[in-house]
Each structure stands twice: as structure tokens, then as C-alpha cells.
Amino acid sequence: MNVKNIWKILFPERVVCVACGRPSRGELICEQCQDELDALRLDGTVEHASYRYDGAAKKLIHRLKFDNVTAAATVLARAVALDALKLHIAPDTVVTWVTMPEKRRKERGIDHGQVLARAVALRLGLECRRLLIRSQENPFRTQRGSSKARRLRNLQGMFAAEENLPRYILLVDDVLTTGATTETCAACLRAGGAHVSVLTAAKVVKNLEG
Numbered sequence: 001m002n003v004k005n006i007w008k009i010l011f012p013e014r015v016v017c018v019a020c021g022r023p024s025r026g027e028l029i030c031e032q033c034q035d036e037l038d039a040l041r042l043d044g045t046v047e048h049a050s051y052r053y054d055g056a057a058k059k060l061i062h063r064l065k066f067d068n069v070t071a072a073a074t075v076l077a078r079a080v081a082l083d084a085l086k087l088h089i090a091p092d093t094v095v096t097w098v099t100m101p102e103k104r105r106k107e108r109g110i111d112h113g114q115v116l117a118r119a120v121a122l123r124l125g126l127e128c129r130r131l132l133i134r135s136q137e138n139p140f141r142t143q144r145g146s147s148k149a150r151r152l153r154n155l156q157g158m159f160a161a162e163e164n165l166p167r168y169i170l171l172v173d174d175v176l177t178t179g180a181t182t183e184t185c186a187a188c189l190r191a192g193g194a195h196v197s198v199l200t201a202a203k204v205v206k207n208l209e210g
């Protein structure tokens with residue numbers, strides 16, 4: 001039995017909190033984690049992210065990314081969907097995500113970006129489909145430490161847009177670090193003639209340099 005199945009048995013949905021594992025009184029997350037989330041809430045219309053990447057928000061993203069707990073996406077999608085409404089997205093908007101490399105998707109079992117985008121689309125009553133093709137594997141194992149300009153250059157050529165794009169697209173991603181990946185993907189979709197809005201579940205907010 002793999003780790004993902006063990007997690008599901010130990011922490012069935014709505015019995016314990018999907019973020020911290022404590023009893024949750026029939027809710028997906030416990031009161032304490034909800035309070036934490038409320039304190040981490042950002043203005044998605046300004047920050048392009050619903051939460052600061054910390055505490056319960058970080059835990060939810062880890063559950064989704066590393067334990068394949070799709071219920072964590074359901075919780076995160078509540079705030080992302082609210083932010084999408086605040087952005088007054090068009091009623092015929094199609095929700096999409098930053099496509100994961102096929103090899104990694106096979107290793108992990110799910111494309112967590114797709115799971116999150118689907119959860120957001122479900123709350124908004126919108127269509128969700130893949131609009132980005134991962135055209136090659138990332139030649140750099142890690143992008144940590146490289147400058148944003150360099151990361152953007154490295155990312156060019158990694159993504160291609162599907163043909164016949166919808167007019168309005170909401171690109172949903174899990175974590176915004178430098179924004180290089182989402183910017184590249186949004187540019188790719190815009191080059192195909194679409195109007196693109198970008199929202200992420202959480203954003204890495206660093207303290208001032210020093």
C-alpha cells in the first residue's frame with residue numbers, strides 16, 4: 001500500500017481536518033485552520049493570489065501536491081472562486097492550469113494543478129479544460145536562485161497553447177513564487193488571442209531583504 005492510500009485511511013474526508021488532521025466536526029477543515037486561513041487571506045484582485053503561502057494554506061497545498069488529497073483543492077478553491085468573481089470574469093470563461101510534465105504526472109498519479117482548476121471551475125459553474133501543452137521537459141532541475149529574467153528565458157519554449165483558444169481564460173495555479181511560470185503561460189495564451197486572468201491559491205510573501 002502506498003503513502004497516498006494510507007493517508008486516505010488515516011484521514012477520511014470530513015472526519016478530520018484535511019490541513020492538520022485534527023477532528024473537524026464534519027467540515028473539510030477545522031475551526032483553527034479556518035481562522036488561520038482567514039488571517040492569511042490576500043486580496044486576489046490585487047495580489048493575484050488568495051492566501052499567503054504559510055500556515056494552513058501551505059499545509060493544504062502540501063496535502064494536495066504531495067499526498068494527492070483532492071479535498072485540499074476543494075477548500076482552496078472556495079477563496080480562488082470568490083476572487084474570480086471579484087475580478088468580474090466573463091460568464092463564458094474557460095478555466096485552465098499550468099500543465100504538469102507527463103512524466104511527473106505519471107509518477108505522482110495526478111496533475112494537482114488540474115485538480116485545483118477543476119475545483120475552481122466547479123464552484124463557478126465554468127468549463128475546465130487543458131489549454132496549455134507542455135512542449136518539453138524543464139531542462140533545469142531547479143530554478144531556485146536564478147534571476148527572474150533568466151527563469152523567464154528558460155521557460156520560453158516549454159509551453160504551447162492549444163489551437164482554437166476560448167476568448168476568455170482563467171489560469172489557475174497553486175503557488176506563486178516569482179510568477180515566472182504563470183507569466184510565461186499567460187503570455188502564451190494571450191499570443192493565441194485570448195483574454196487571460198491569472199489567480200493562484202497562495203503566494204510566497206518574503207520579508208524585506210536584509
Ligand SMILES: [Zn+2]
Nearest residue numbers: 017020030033
Ligand atoms: Zn485543521
